[in-house]
Amino acid sequence: MAKSYFGAVDEYGFERHEDFDYGSYEAFMSNYLKVLASRAQKWAILLGDDGKSVKRTTTVKRYVRKGIPSEHRPSVWMAISQAEIMKEQSPDLYQKILDGPFEKELVDLVKTDLPRTFPDNIYFTKEANHQTHLFNILIAYAHNNRVVGYCQGLNYIAGLLLLATKNEETSFWLLKVLVEKILPDYYTKTMDGLIVDIEVLSELVKSKVPDVHQHVINLGLPWAVITTKWFVCLFAEVLPIETVLRIWDCLFYEGSKILFRVCLTLIRQNRQKIMSCNDFTSLAECFKSIVKDYSALHCHEFMEKIFTVPGSLSNSTIIKLRERFAKQRREQQQKEPPR
Amino acid sequence: MATNRSGAAQRPNGAPQTKVCQFKLVLLGESAVGKSSLVLRFVKGQFHEYQESTIGAAFLTQTVCLDDTTVKFEIWDTAGQERYHSLAPMYYRGAQAAIVVYDITNQDTFGRAKNWVKELQRQASPSIVIALAGNKSDLAAKRMVEFEEAQAYADENGLLFMETSAKTAMNVNDIFLAIANKLPKSEGGGSAGAGGARRLGDAEQARSSSCCK
Numbered sequence: 001m002a003k004s005y006f007g008a009v010d011e012y013g014f015e016r017h018e019d020f021d022y023g024s025y026e027a028f029m030s031n032y033l034k035v036l037a038s039r040a041q042k043w044a045i046l047l048g049d050d051g052k053s054v055k056r057t058t059t060v061k062r063y064v065r066k067g068i069p070s071e072h073r074p075s076v077w078m079a080i081s082q083a084e085i086m087k088e089q090s091p092d093l094y095q096k097i098l099d100g101p102f103e104k105e106l107v108d109l110v111k112t113d114l115p116r117t118f119p120d121n122i123y124f125t126k127e128a129n130h131q132t133h134l135f136n137i138l139i140a141y142a143h144n145n146r147v148v149g150y151c152q153g154l155n156y157i158a159g160l161l162l163l164a165t166k167n168e169e170t171s172f173w174l175l176k177v178l179v180e181k182i183l184p185d186y187y188t189k190t191m192d193g194l195i196v197d198i199e200v201l202s203e204l205v206k207s208k209v210p211d212v213h214q215h216v217i218n219l220g221l222p223w224a225v226i227t228t229k230w231f232v233c234l235f236a237e238v239l240p241i242e243t244v245l246r247i248w249d250c251l252f253y254e255g256s257k258i259l260f261r262v263c264l265t266l267i268r269q270n271r272q273k274i275m276s277c278n279d280f281t282s283l284a285e286c287f288k289s290i291v292k293d294y295s296a297l298h299c300h301e302f303m304e305k306i307f308t309v310p311g312s313l314s315n316s317t318i319i320k321l322r323e324r325f326a327k328q329r330r331e332q333q334q335k336e337p338p339r
Numbered sequence: 340m341a342t343n344r345s346g347a348a349q350r351p352n353g354a355p356q357t358k359v360c361q362f363k364l365v366l367l368g369e370s371a372v373g374k375s376s377l378v379l380r381f382v383k384g385q386f387h388e389y390q391e392s393t394i395g396a397a398f399l400t401q402t403v404c405l406d407d408t409t410v411k412f413e414i415w416d417t418a419g420q421e422r423y424h425s426l427a428p429m430y431y432r433g434a435q436a437a438i439v440v441y442d443i444t445n446q447d448t449f450g451r452a453k454n455w456v457k458e459l460q461r462q463a464s465p466s467i468v469i470a471l472a473g474n475k476s477d478l479a480a481k482r483m484v485e486f487e488e489a490q491a492y493a494d495e496n497g498l499l500f501m502e503t504s505a506k507t508a509m510n511v512n513d514i515f516l517a518i519a520n521k522l523p524k525s526e527g528g529g530s531a532g533a534g535g536a537r538r539l540g541d542a543e544q545a546r547s548s549s550c551c552k
Binding site: 116229233 | 388390391420430
C-alpha cells in the first residue's frame with residue numbers, strides 16, 4: 001500500500017500496530033477533519049477571545065455532545081465537571097500531598113503498574129516523563145482517597161487524562177471528580193458500584209434488547225465478563241481513542257448515564273452479529289471485535305447514535321435500578337457474610 | 340503451533356481423525372506475576388517485557404494436540420489485584436482447569452497462590468485440574484521461593500507443578516500440555532461445570548482439528 005499520510009504513531013503517541021488499517025482510518029479522518037474544523041470555529045466563537053470558562057448551559061451541552069476541540073478539553077472538562085470548583089476550594093491540596101510522606105505499600109502497588117500502562121505509547125516509554133507524572137497523579141490520589149487507594153484501571157484513566165490534558169494537576173482533579181462525583185463506587189475495595197452497574201446494564205439490555213439478553217445468557221457468558229473493563233476503564237483501552245475522548249466529553253458533562261448509553265448502543269447496533277454467534281467462544285470474540293470495528297472508529301456518527309439507538313433512558317430509571325440492585329446485594333451479603 | 344515447538348506430543352501422520360475436546364481454563368494469581376505473559380507466550384509465542392495490566396479478564400483460545408485427541412483451551416486470564424477477587428468466581432465457575440501463578444522472586448505471591456488453591460479446592464468443580472506455575476524462573480538470581488518448597492506444597496495438594504518463564508518460554512507449552520494430558524477426555528463428556536470435556540460438533544471439529552498439520 002502507498003505510504004500513508006498518517007505516521008506510525010498517532011497524535012496521542014500510540015504506536016500503530018502492524019495490522020493497523022490505514023485505508024479505513026484515512027477514510028474516517030478525511031471526513032472527521034472537516035467536522036473538527038467546523039466544530040473548532042464554533043467553539044472559538046463560544047469561548048471568545050479571552051478564552052473564558054464555560055458555564056453549564058443547554059448550548060454548551062449541545063456543543064459538548066458534538067465534541068470538544070482537543071486544545072480546549074482540559075479547561076472545558078474542568079469547568080463542565082465542576083472539578084474547577086473542587087480545585088478552587090483546596091488550591092494547595094495536590095502539591096501538599098506530593099510533599100509526602102508516602103506509604104510504601106501504595107508506592108509499590110502504583111510502581112508495579114507504571115511500565116504496564118500504555119507500553120505502546122511513546123510518551124510513556126521512549127520519552128519516559130509521563131511515567132513520572134502518572135506516578136504523581138496516582139500516588140496523590142491514593143493518599144487523598146484512602147477508601148479507594150489504588151485500583152487497577154485508574155492507571156489507564158489517569159494515563160489518558162494526562163495524554164489529553166498534558167497537565168499533571170489537571171489530570172489529578174479530573175480523576176478525583178470522576179471517582180468521587182461522576183461515577184458510583186467502582187474503585188473501592190469491594191467494587192460495589194461496579195457490580196451494581198453491571199446488573200443495571202443487564203436489566204436494561206433485558207428490557208431493550210430482550211433477544212440478545214436471552215441469547216447471551218443461553219451461551220453462558222455473564223455480562224460482567226463482557227463489561228467489567230468497559231465500566232472500570234470508561235472505555236479507555238477498549239474503544240478507539242478518539243471515540244473514548246468523545247465519550248468522556250459527555251461523561252464530564254452528563255454523568256455516568258452516558259456509559260449505559262454507550263454499552264446499549266454497542267449491543268443494540270451489533271444485535272445481528274451477536275445473535276449469529278452460536279457458541280461461547282465466538283460470542284466472546286464477537287464482543288472483542290465490535291469495539292474495534294468501523295462503527296466504533298467513526299466517533300462522530302457513533303456519538304450521534306448513543307443518543308438515539310438505545311431509546312429513552314431517564315436518570316430516574318438508572319437511579320431506581322441502582323437502588324434495587326444495591327438493596328439486593330446488601331441482602332445477599334447479609335445472608336452470606338464475605339469469606 | 341504450540342505443541343510442535345515443544346515437540347512433546349504430535350499426531351502421527353495419517354492417523355485417523357482425532358477426537359476434539361474443549362476445556363475451560365482459568366489463570367489466577369497476584370498482580371504482575373506473569374499470568375498474561377504466560378498466555379501470550381502460549382497462544383502467540385510472544386513476550387513483552389512490559390505487559391499491560393489486565394482489567395477484568397481477557398479471553399483467548401489455543402489448541403494443543405495429544406496422541407489421539409485435540410484439546411482446545413478456552414483461556415480466561417484474570418486481573419490480579421485483590422479487589423477484583425469478588426469477580427473471580429465467574430471465571431473459575433465451570434472451569435475444568437486452572438493455572439495458579441506466582442513469581443519465584445516474591446514470597447508474598449506464593450502465599451497468595453496458596454490461597455487461590457484453597458479457594459479452588461473449596462469452591463470450584465471438584466474434578467478441576469490445578470497446576471501451580473512458579474513464573475519468572477529466568478530471574479533465579481533473585482529467587483525467594485525455593486523449588487523444593489513449592490514442589491512439596493504441590494505434592495501435598497495433588498497439583499501439577501512447574502517453574503516457568505514466559506520470557507524464555509521455558510516450560511510454558513509443557514505446563515499446558517501436562518494439563519491437557521491430565522484432563523479426562525471422556526466420550527460425550529458433559530457440559531462446562533461437569534468436569535468432563537465438551538465434545539465439539541462435527542463442523543467445528545473439522546475446523547479445529549487441523550492444528551497438528
